[in-house]
Amino acid sequence: MDTHSRQMAQLEEQCRQAGKKLTPIRQQVLQLMLQHPQPQSAYEILQAYQSRYNPKAQPMTVYRALNFLEEIDAVHRLASTRQYVVCDHLGREHTHHGFTQFLLCDRCGGLQEVEMEQAVWQKLLAEAAIYHFTPNASAIEIHGVCGQCQNPA
Amino acid sequence: MDTHSRQMAQLEEQCRQAGKKLTPIRQQVLQLMLQHPQPQSAYEILQAYQSRYNPKAQPMTVYRALNFLEEIDAVHRLASTRQYVVCDHLGREHTHHGFTQFLLCDRCGGLQEVEMEQAVWQKLLAEAAIYHFTPNASAIEIHGVCGQCQNPA
DNA sequence: GAAAAAATGTTATGTTATAACATTATTTTG
DNA sequence: CAAAATAATGTTATAACATAACATTTTTTC
Numbered sequence A, B: 001m002d003t004h005s006r007q008m009a010q011l012e013e014q015c016r017q018a019g020k021k022l023t024p025i026r027q028q029v030l031q032l033m034l035q036h037p038q039p040q041s042a043y044e045i046l047q048a049y050q051s052r053y054n055p056k057a058q059p060m061t062v063y064r065a066l067n068f069l070e071e072i073d074a075v076h077r078l079a080s081t082r083q084y085v086v087c088d089h090l091g092r093e094h095t096h097h098g099f100t101q102f103l104l105c106d107r108c109g110g111l112q113e114v115e116m117e118q119a120v121w122q123k124l125l126a127e128a129a130i131y132h133f134t135p136n137a138s139a140i141e142i143h144g145v146c147g148q149c150q151n152p153a
Numbered sequence C: 001g002a003a004a005a006a007a008t009g010t011t012a013t014g015t016t017a018t019a020a021c022a023t024t025a026t027t028t029t030g
Numbered sequence D: 001c002a003a004a005a006t007a008a009t010g011t012t013a014t015a016a017c018a019t020a021a022c023a024t025t026t027t028t029t030c
Helices: A003-017 A024-034 A042-052 A060-070 A116-130 B003-018 B024-034 B044-054 B057-070 B116-131
Strands: A076-080 A083-086 A101-106 A111-115 A139-145 B075-078 B083-086 B100-105 B111-115 B139-145
Touching: A003 A024, A024 A083, A024 B044, A060 A076, A060 B057, A060 B116, A076 A101, A076 A116, A076 B044, A076 B083, A111 B111, A111 B116, A116 B111, A116 B116, A116 B139, A139 B116, B024 B044, B024 B057, B044 B057, B044 B111, B057 B116, B075 B111
Parallel strands: A101 A139, B100 B139
Antiparallel strands: A076 A083, A101 A111, B075 B083, B100 B111
């Protein structure tokens, strides 16, 4: 069983336990995303979906699947670029506890998902607390240039 | 001379020194934004511009002014909400050196602009460096609930 | 004052996302 | 099991955000 199948199976189990359903459409969308590690826009995913599964699929179909997958933490939506990407932890025990740092390469469009050190996000929270502000999101997005693009082979 | 006029005058001086021009349109857009401390979408600003200055103004007019104002660090674009807001430092000596934290209230739509402690953003940079990633943006956006909205009077 | 550069006007279109309502599939419950 | 309720999907339309491309005007430079 390949990695994607295993991830899919584990996710299906997770859903079942949570009383949610990983329907065919949702699986198909996730499948497409697993095969494409780079972040993609909803409309790019729609195109892939149309090519592969159903030429008549509409935006809503993909958006609904993406929203569901985001709810169950299977995918992330990158607010700054309006793109979607499979969660790096998919199919692992470990889910998100603290903050996530998304490192987005402006050159190649690639993404690195990094768990922030606890010490760092606690400091971020502390700074916010000075202003009596309570964060409810747990990710930050940082744009820049990745290692690959800085030192091309 | 009121605060806005003073800020405008100082900005004009800054522009002059940098060989850039704070044209009437750009001033007008900034003026509207100064009168509206909450972040606004480009189209909201366009509406205000149409009401106040020119009913026939088009989106491009506002977008061009906003892009210019962003270039000279007079306004910020909030990527996660696609809104624009006047820079909190406008008209002060102090400009951005390190990282900025934008605290966005999901309840009231308000914004608090906070300079990150150097120790914190250095840690962020250090974490990014592990992945040979070089950030080129210097702001992060954190969503949550502000003090006002948590403890309504 | 002619040429070049910068800003603005104008039209069209591309991109992202959701509202609203109809239909179908699945689950619950009497 | 059948009716009712809920969840998911289909479908159409449109709202909201943003830029391309080219024309015209204004400003600067020489």
